[in-house]
Every structure is written in structure tokens, then in C-alpha cells.
Amino acid sequence: MFSFAQKVVRIAGPARAAYLFPLARRLASVTTVSGIDKGDESILVNWNKKKGAWSKFHFDWLRDNCPCPKCKHSVLQQRLLDTLEDATPTKVDVEGKDAVEVEWRDGHRSQYSHDWLLTNSYCHNNISVIKPQPAPKRKITLWDRDAVPDPPPEVNYHNVMADDKSMLALLQKTYQYGYCFILDTPPTLESSVEMGERIGPLLNSFYGLQWNIELGKMNVDHISYSKARILPHTDNPSFFDAPGTGLMHVIAYEDGEGGGSVLVDGFKLGDHMKQHFPEYFSLLSNVSIPYKLTFKDAANYHIRRYTFLVDDDGDPSGLHFNHIDRQPLDEESLYQAKEVLSCDADVALKKMYQAIRCFHQLLYSDEFTYKFDLRPGRMLMMNNRRVLHAREEFISGYRHVCGVYNSEQEWLSKLEKLENDLS
Template sequence: MRSAMLSFVSRAVLLSKHVPRVIYPVQRAALTIPTVAPTVDKKDRCVVVNWSSEKSEWSKYHFPWLRDNCQCSLCRDSNFSQRLLNTLEDATPADVRIPDDESGSVEVEWADGHCSQFSYDWLLTNSYCHNKVLTPKRTREVTLWDSSIKDNPPKMKYGDIMQDDNQSLLALLRNLYQYGFTLVEDTPPRPETMEAVGKRIGAISNNFFGALWFMEAGNMTVTHMSYGEKKIAPHNDMMGFNDTPGLFFFHVYELEGEGTDSLLIDSFRLASEVKKHNMEYFDLLSKVSLTYTNKYSETRDGVLHNGIYEEYPTTFTVDRNGEVVKIRLSQADRKPMDSIALAQAMKVLSCDADEAMDKMYKALRYLHSLIYDPKYMYKFRLKPGTLMLCDNHRLLHGRDEFTKGMGRRKACGLYVSQDEWHAKMKLLESELLD
């Protein structure tokens, strides 16, 4: 029992009032190791596990929840942990006990004769109603940045990423999660090298541009503005589609002359500024859905490829803690604000239509003032040999206009879905760090 106690107590953490915007929390403060084993109190509707002799650190587990989450081989598939039975029908306990076999667990016998056993470690990890304890998780930090990142942008080497040991590939993906982008230096200036990096991460997304897409300054035949020579304002790609690109690759593989500056902006940093400046603006941007055009006009083989779906996203997507996890913004593609958006703004502000429309545009105007503020913009010149990867759900990207006499500039790009690269990162972490 003592070894089991050391295992579960070392994972306990003090409950924090503020949950930072991270996935999985590495460093944690442990509770004082109790001198006695946990005790269990059976209540009418739940089990209370007391993690200390003073009963000041406890977790509560309701009987329907325990029955629904039985981990035994009769109730769960051993490979994928999927439920095999309808565990929602009966949650009447016949007995609750701590086994005498020093397994470090709580055992619940149900009225139908089935017996469920829950280890202390599992119970603590999945604690949802508690006092002074929080589920222990690994942290993966998110770093908000501004134009000062130009002094030390996240960079990797192509040769390192393409090695077989996966350590550098994991470092690349963690950079992407932490900063939202990474520059891959010493990349051979050919489209296939960009494709090779993409395939190291996951399946390449095929869309109406194709799996790999190409653009050449001064020789554009496609009418979409992304292929034109005018300045491209900061934006996210393909806002008119439900399945928006996750990871965005861009590679200048041929250049004559000086080229043009690219730019990146950390929208999570902008969101933090909006929240500090005006919480009403933040609420509007995270609760009012805007519409975006999906009419892209590219013709291949005599077929006009247009967007099929039309999603109604909020500018900021927030998680259950109220932290921004995604941005959807493209000034060029935003459609007129409609009656649904106006009604949402009126509800958020508890005001009439006139005030709601006025404040909605003030919120958008303030956000765009930050977007065009040089303080938050990282500008740099992409040249052959440097591949750019960025998180399309977090970063805004754009470029300056092509100037006369700039010379030839050939570039290519591709997308990998958000699910693909997040899954790859988690898989490598479990293989290389556990």
C-alpha cells in the first residue's frame, strides 16, 4: 500500500484558481504525503475518497459516473478503451470497499453483481469534483510574441528534421505549438523537399488548389488574389470552408532579385490585448459569428472549383476556460454582417440594434488597428533555402506587393490538417518522452 500511496500522491497538485492556456500541465507542487492510506466514505449518490487523514484533500465520484467509466475488460476494449456495454442503465452500488491486496484501489460492487476496480492513480488523474487537488498533466507551453521575435525566431535545420530518430521532428512540432511557426533552414530549393517535410508530419491535404500549389510572380493565370501581385493583407487561409487548413507550408524555391517581404502575426497575442483593452470587444469577437465568401474561381480541366460549404465562425474561438484556441479572420473575404450576427451582438451586449452594430464595428476596427501595428508584426524576406511552416488556426500571414523589376519568384505551398500534426506531436511525445 505504501508504494501505491507514493505513486498517486506524487501526482497530486494544488488547485489553482486560474488555468493557463496549455495542453496536458510537467512541473507541479505535490501535496504532503499522508501517513495513512486513503479512506473512502460511501454517500447516497457518490463515493468520497479522502487523500489525507485530515480529510481536507478529497475527491468526489458519483455512482453513475463510476459505472459509466468502469475500466475492466468486460466493459472496455483493451486496445482502444472503447465501451463494450451499455453502462448507462444501472448504477446502483451494493458495496464500496478498499481491497486488502495493497493494490492501491477502490472497488465498487454493483447491484447486478458486476465489480469495478479503480486505482488511486486513475481516480486522481480523472478527478472532476474535489478540494485542493487537480488532475496532474504534462504542460506544453504557448508563448505569445510580437515583432521582437525577429531577433530570435524559431528555426530548425532541414537535415535534422529528416533524420530517422524523430527527436528533431518532435522539436519542430513543439516549436509550432509554442510559437505558431517555424523556419526550416538549409532546405534544398525544390518543391519535393517541402513535400518531404510535410509527409514526415502527416498526410498532405488535397483541396481545390491541389495537394501542392504553385505561384510565380509576373506569370499568374489564376484569378484568385492570392496568386496576384498586389499586397496581401494579414489573414487566415480559406475562411469560407468548414475544414480550414491546419498547418500551412510556404517555400520560395526560385528567386531572381530581392523578392518581397512576408509577414506573420500572433493572433493569440492580439486576443490578449483585446481582452485587456475592452472585454466587451473580446466578447463580441468570440461570440458573434461572421460569414466569409467561398467562391474561389480556379478552372482545371474545364471545371470551375468553388467552395461548397459556408461556415459561420466567430473571429476568436475560445475553449472551456475562455482562452483563445483559434482565429478565423480574412478582411478580404468577409461578407456583410447579417441579421443573425446582429442578433448575437444584441444578446451579448443586451442592447438595441443601433448600439450593437456600432460596437461590433468598433471591436473589428480595434482588432485591425492591432493587426496593422508594426509592434505585433514579424516581417522577413523568404529566400530559397528557407521553408516556412505556420499554424493557420493561430497565425495571420500575408506579404507586401510585388514591385516592378523584382525579378522572377517561384513559390509553392501545401497544407497538413490540424488533427494530423497535433496527433503526430502527441504520438512522438508518448514514444520519446514517456
């Protein structure tokens, strides 16, 4: 059985867990308790004796997590205390109206408010009767071809660069819809870099801090640099730190044929599969698939990915998929599929390919696609863990496209900070 913390990381991934569930297990504040019992190694806080709601706090844990400004920086919230400090209490006062006070052998005194103890409870029983405070969920709007936001989510480049409220609007719209257009963007290489750095540190890779594609010129470094049709995908799932967001900007455009842009809402597609093809959705959520990317003279990048990540309700909360980098299903994939289906290897492999084909058919169908031309002055920001992007075959003309990435942690951290600062 997974612990709650393990489950959050398992279903959401380590980076998303801290942001999808920012207050997971955080409980509502109270001002009174039914009583506190002191033991040799811990205290037991009875929140409601009649209902058997209690929390245990060990002295080792209490000393290690003293919240006073001598032990934890009041602004940065970083630990100042050496964890090896003696955790032997010489006096424990549990009679306080709002807090527990502990005096330690070294003379230090710690105070733990009842609210703080309840918020940070880690060993407890029947705690749900104290009305757990649910983790706040930001708004998410699913869309397909017939429900593309109208007007589309948009912000102004110069406003975002100058104003935190406009930056918050950009991040909130990207979170809600999975993408947002940034209008009036100067058609320069520097614009995407400046916007990316406004969000947070850029995500570096063997592409460098910025990637550049000139369609209409011969380049065989990567298939995305060619004129070929690029099918819907998320970028770089082979990287341990796959991009959280991507900025895509056309800085030069000459009319020609082909090369249209395509977006697909992966959460909408996943929701559709969950409703209509639940067995296939379960396989793609619980069977990891190998990915590998080799670029020129760089080292091989490889990792295992679940196609869909899911939240506590089993709904899509993340996505990794890139058909050209997907590797053969292997022994681990087959073992996981057998576990999900409780079947033999032959049935498991057949069902996995049925699930992958179903996903591909939906992904490439017009039902879930949003098609448009991306032109200079209209930069695109995408949530790379939700929205898949594609490009129709480029036949003639010329385009210079560039972009940058931010990590999942950086853009969600920026979003959370601005929400807190501007609320």
C-alpha cells in the first residue's frame, strides 16, 4: 500500500505533486482541543475524544521542527537548526490555552500552537472528523474542436513584461486552457528569451537555452527541423525534466503552402478515453512506456513515462507522449499490463496495442484538434504536460520559428507566488 505522500508522487509525478496538491493533508484550524496527554517520547493531542480524533507528536520530530525564528528563518522558511541537537525535553507544558510549550535540555524553548500542530499532523487517527480543508483546485477548462475558447486566451506582451497582474493572467490562462497567445510580441529572437526569463530560469538542454527552426532550409538534425508533417506530441518526454511550458514564436514568415499549427487538449482526450474506453485509459495511466532521444553527437536520453498521469479522482493531471521517440514495449511494460488486466502476456500485449491505437486515432482525428496559423507578433505559450502540438506538412514558403522552455516547477512556482502576492 502507498502512503498518501507516495500516492501523490506516484499519480502526479514529483514536480507536479507539490503544486497539484499544495495543501494535501492540511487540515482546518481549530482553537481548542479536548486534552493533551504527555508520554515519555511523545505527546498525544486529542482533538475530539468522543470521536477518537487524535494526533501524536514525537519529541524528536518536535525539536527538529521548532517553528521559532532561531530554528527556522522567518522569511525564507529554511531550517537554521542542526537536526542533531538534543531532543530531550526537560519540561513540557500542555496546559496552555492555545499552544504546547517545550523546554529542551540545552535550554531552548519551543512553542507549538494548536493550529500549527493540526496543520502539520503526521501521525493521527480519525482526523477527518475535524473537517479537512480540501486542496484548492485551480480552474481547468477542457476543450475540443467544437469547444475551442472564443475569444482565445490572450494577453499583451508589453503588459506581461511590465506588470505582475498581466503575468498572472498569462499563467492562469495557460493553466486553465493549456495555452495562451501573447499578442504584440516583437518579431525578434530576444522576445521569447525575455518572456521565458520573466517567467523564471530557462530550461537548458543540448538545444541550448533557445531552439531555432528555419523551415525552407535543409536541416537534418531532427525531424522537427524538416518539412515533414509533425504529429501531435509533447516535447522531450525522454528528458528527466521534460519541459513544463514552451514558448513558440514565429519571427519571419513568407507565404507558402502548408505548415499550419495544431493543438490538442490532452486532458480532454484523456477524459474522453476514461468515459468511453476505460480499460485503455487505465492501461495508459498505469503502464510505463520507454522513451529515448539521440541528438547528433549528444548522449542518449532515455526514461520511462506513463502516457497519462491522474489525480485522486482518476482524472488526467499530466501527459507525456511523443510518437517518434517512443521505444518498443519491453518486459517491464508487459509486466505492468499483466498486473493491470490480471491476464497472460499474449492478452496484455494485444490490449496495450489496442490502447495505443485508440489513443492515436483520437489524437489524429479532427474532433480534438484546433488548427490555426501562427504568425509574427503572436507568440504561443503551451503547457507541455497537457497540450500536444503538431505541424502540418510544410510545402513551400519560409518561416523562422524559435522558442524556449521553462520547467514545470518554475512556471507553477511563479503562478503560486503571484496568486499569493496579488490575492
